[in-house]
Amino acid sequence: MKDKIVLITGGARGLGAATAKKMAAAGAKVLITDLLQAESEATVASITKAGGEAFFLEHDVTDEARWAEVVEAIEARYGGLDVLVNNAGIASDGTPLATMTLESWRRVISVDLDSVFLGIKYAIPAMKKRLGVWQGGGSIVNISSIYGIVGSPGAAAYHAAKGGVRLLTKGAALELAPDKIRVNSVHPGFIETNMVKEGIRKMAALVPDISENEMMHEVAQRHPIGRMGLDTDIANAVFYLASEESSFMTGSEMVVDGGFTAQ
Ligand SMILES: NC(=O)c1ccc[n+]([C@@H]2O[C@H](COP(=O)([O-])OP(=O)(O)OC[C@H]3O[C@@H](n4cnc5c(N)ncnc54)[C@H](O)[C@@H]3O)[C@@H](O)[C@H]2O)c1
8 A cells, every 4th residue: 555645535533534544554645535624634643643644625525526626636746546435424314214305315315325426437537647556556445334235224315325336336347447447345334433323322212221332232233243343344444455455356345244244
């Protein structure tokens, strides 16, 4: 990863921040984008303090014009892009389909799926500028989910978006293979981040006589390995797909879920 130019969306915290730290520690130059300024700056500061190179740009991943500006900024600074991690995302709000508004459906599809299309679209010309620099070429890693593979009640829009990311990845991989741009998806199980803690709080509130801690334990036990994942479990997978070591992988789905979907 040394000297690779990396853009990670939603890099302020959670899986994006863990991935940014791992890549920067290996010598990559990392642009973090997010809506959260203070958290992003804290992540950049911790990378810089550890001797790595990172910077932050505010960026709503649903905003096409901003995508163009962000990619322009990374090109101006480094001359192109080697790795894009489409990580920014939001959860469904738990509303059942019968009462879900079209606005709420569209919000999840927009942040979790449209953004991945935009990211791929704007990364292509920037990655082409680096053709020949790396044997493995450019690498796009799309963060889908186990919920892009299997369903659950109360998260239909999230399933639709993450399932969309899974197959968008394969379509993009086939289209971009001749350009030496690889595209793969990662499918995390439940990982203890803000998103999951918030989701578990909501789930616990819906079930009588269960505390948040008990719900946390119950969700962890759905993973045959007997625990939830760590942010580093996902960062390691993304790192591999971004690196030269995965140069024969494209269009693949890497499931990192403690056995959740093997059942
Ligand atoms: N945590 C899990 O268990 C889990 C499991 C499967 C998939 N995922 C996926 O992993 C990714 C990261 O999630 P996380 O768990 O780290 O959650 P998180 O909430 O900690 O981080 C998500 C980040 O995305 C940012 N973001 C949200 N909307 C944005 C927008 N419109 N523009 C720019 N940034 C935006 C948030 O500000 C936040 O920093 C998401 O795509 C999520 O769906 C997470």
